[in-house]
Amino acid sequence: MKKILLPTDLTVQSLWAAKQIIQQARYQGALTIYVVHMIEMPSSINDLLSLGRNRKYPTMSPAFIDALQILRSKAAESNIAVHFEYVYGNNSRVLKNFMQGQGIAEVLLLNGYEYSFSQNVSVDFIPFFKRMKTAVNHIPFNIGNFSEFQLLSILLNNGTEEKNEEVALYTSSLAV
Amino acid sequence: MKIQLKIALLFTLLCTSIIIALSCAIYYFANKEAFQDFFVRLELRANIAARANLAADEETAATFEKIRNEHLQQLPDEKEYIVQLDTLNSFVKSAVAKDLEPSFFDEILLNKRAASRKGFLFYEGVFYKNSKGSFVIVISAQHTYAKDFLANLRSILMIGCLISMVVVFSLGMIFSKRILLPIRNITRSVKKINATSLHERLLVKQGRDEVADLANTFNEMISRLEMSFETQNNFVSNASHELNTPLTGIIGEADYALSRPFSQEQYMASMTSILSQAERLRDVTKGLLELARSGLVDNFSMQPIRLDEIIYNVQKIAKQVYPKSHVEVDYSLYPDDSDQLSVMANAHLIELAISNIVLNSCKYSGQKHVVIALAVAGNDTVIIVKDNGIGIPQKDMGHIFDPFFRASNVQGTGGYGIGLPLTKNIVKMHNGTISINSKENEGTEVVVKIPIAHQ
Structure with a gap:
């Protein structure tokens, strides 16, 4: 079973790739997509011991939660599992450790998308992938195709996907 | 009587009765117990009198007499009676001893001393025995100090009671006013609210x-x-808004049919179209009636319906109302299991709600694409409607669900500002949520979530 890591900045845009895979990777065999967001390790001893109540998590927008749920139900139909995980830490070793632990062989990044980690506890972990030996795939994402008002509709066919050969090529490469 | 006064009076009554009871107790116990020392003084005098009068030798008697005259001040009404035991019985019956109970003398004989009191006249009797024989000495005196003290105490307590009554009543009035202040505020606020200002709320x-x-x-x-x-208020406006569309269709179709002679088939087609519009009119009327009733009772008919069928109908309606529009259904998130598209709903109302959204999209996006999609998120069915129309200005976003509100950029387009509030009401009735995201001149995305019906 193939496992892919999909970094997210908790926006629906960052889930776009998952939608493409789910839509095109039908009947290609079992696949697990780990949607991962990295957050700072807690600094207080209380949080370290018990992950206390005051622990600050990044805020997820309702649209992101809905998008994740929609993708999860849709993916289940094609034997694809979608997991959301927080990774605690702020260096590449922690990330690598997580990936090794989960047996993740591939990372999927959106080319042309600027991940924004504006929330306090979030860590910009995109640069970490450069230093890794793990295969990093890029699929092109043209933010210009989408408007600012779009939230859940980003996951719909916006009339550009059919022409996106690289996405098709990538998803067909996932075939086991 | 106002509750404030009632509370104050009750409070005063309670406090005053406690104070009066306390004052009575103070007076009673002061009167009873505070003058025991006077008996001790009388007893001393009785003993000295006995020794002065009955001492065996003259010298001792003279000494005691001297002590008595020099050191003991005469008490008011002080009287002493020295009675020989043999003559005690006649003394008891004499006028002098009329204030004393016979038991007083019995006690002297039994305990060697006894005390008694008649008002402020105090009696002390002692038994004295020496070589001259046995004697009973009775000393009596007025305790004027006690009389003054008790009179004083009585007036202090009475004045105190009166003053505390006034103080307690005033405090009671102040407290009850304070206690009832929030209620008075509520009354004042509620008085301000009438049929035209029902949006006002009490400060909590x-x-x-x-x-x-x-x-x-x-x-x-x-x-x-x-x-x-x-x-109730919106019903007429809602009705006219919702009835207008099919009516326009019927009138247009009839107008067209009457414009020139047609073949029988063409008339048939016209009549069929008019009939379908009229049927829709009937359905909408029924739905609106149910909406009006839903404000009062919540038992309008709900049954499991398939949202994909509704979407299909809505697409058809949009094509009829806006023939130039392009409404597409996006199947990319469509679930394989069609059971997940089944919701508990009133078909007419939910169709009305979704067609409102889609028709708005068509109306404000001209010939651009309008996309409808269905998806499943957890326990909800999600309907996404996206258009690339004129959008809603940011400053109007907060009011889009207000009845009769129309965004500032829709001038020149017909409408009453009823569709969205009605849609929101219907979605709310189905335990769903509706959210709208928009950018002016770019487009609008509407997301409606309705819980999936579980079999």
């Missing part, structure tokens, strides 16, 4: 006391009233 202070509860209950009641008022 933080806390979980009875008054906050009362205010909250009032607010909830006003909310319910407001809702049913609104439903």
Whole structure:
């Protein structure tokens, strides 16, 4: 079973790739997509011991939660599992450790998308992938195709996907 | 009588009775117990008198007499009686001893001393025995100090009672005023609310006391009233808005059919179209009636319906109303299991709600694409409607669900500002949520979530 890591900045845009895979990777065999967001390790001893109540998590927008749920139900139909995980830490070793632990062989990044980690506890972990030996795939994402008002509709066919050969090529490469 | 006065009077009554009871107790016990020392003084005098009068030798008697004259001050009304034991019986019966009980003398014989009191006249008797024989010495005196003291105490207590009564009553008035202040405030606020200002609410202070509860209950009641008022008020406007579309269709079709002679088939087609529009008219009327009733009762008919069928109908309606529009259904998130598209709903109402959204999209996006999609998120069915129309200005976003509100950029387009509030009401009735995201001149995305019906 193939496992892919999909970094997210908790926006629906960052889930776009998952939608493409789910839509095109039908009947290609079992696949697990780990949607991962990295957050700072807690600094207080209380949080370290018990992950206390005051622990600050990044805020997820309702649209992101809905998008994740929609993708999860849709993916289940094609034997694809979608997991959301927080990774605690702020260096590449922690990330690598997580990936090794989960047996993740591939990372999927959106080319042309600027991940924004504006929330306090979030860590910009995109640069970490450069230093890794793990295969990093890029699929092109043209933010210009989408408007600012779009939230859940980003996951719909916006009339550009059919022409996106690289996405098709990538998803067909996932075939086991 | 006002409750404030009632509370103050009750408070005063309670406090005053306690104070009076306390004062009586103080007076009673002061009168009874505070003058025991006077008996001791009388007893001393009785002993000295006995020794002065009955001492065996003259010298001792003279000494005691001297002590008595020099050191013991004469008490008011002080009298001493020295009675030989043999003559005691006649003394008891004599006028002198009329104030004394026979038991007083019995006690002297038994305990060697006895004390008695008649008003402020105090008696002390002692038994004295020496070589001259046995004697009973009785000393009596007025305790004028006790008389003055008790009179003083009595007037202090009475004046104290009166003053405290006044103070307690004033305090009671102040406290009851304070206690009832929030209620008076509520009354004042409620008086201001009438049929035209049902949107106003009572100010509720933080806390979980009875008054906050009362205010909250009032607010909830006003909310319910407001809702049913609104439903009633909007009904006519809603009805005219929703009935207008099919009516326009019927009139247009009839106009066209009458414009020139047609073949029988063409007339048939016209009549079929008119019939379908009329049927829609009937359905909408039924739905609106149910909406109006839903404000008062919540048992309008719900049954499991498939949202994909509704979407299909809505697409058809949009094509009829806006023939130039391009409404597409996006199947990319469509679930394989069609059971997940089944919701408990009233078909007419939910169709009305979704067609409102889609027709709005068509109306404001000209010939651009309008996309409808269905998806499943957890326990909800999600309907996404996206258009690339004129959008809604940011400053209007907060009011789009207000009845009769129309965004500032829709001038020149027909409408009453009823569709979205009606849609929101219908979605709310189905335990769903509706959210709208938009950018002016770029487009609008509407997301409706309705819980999946579980078999």
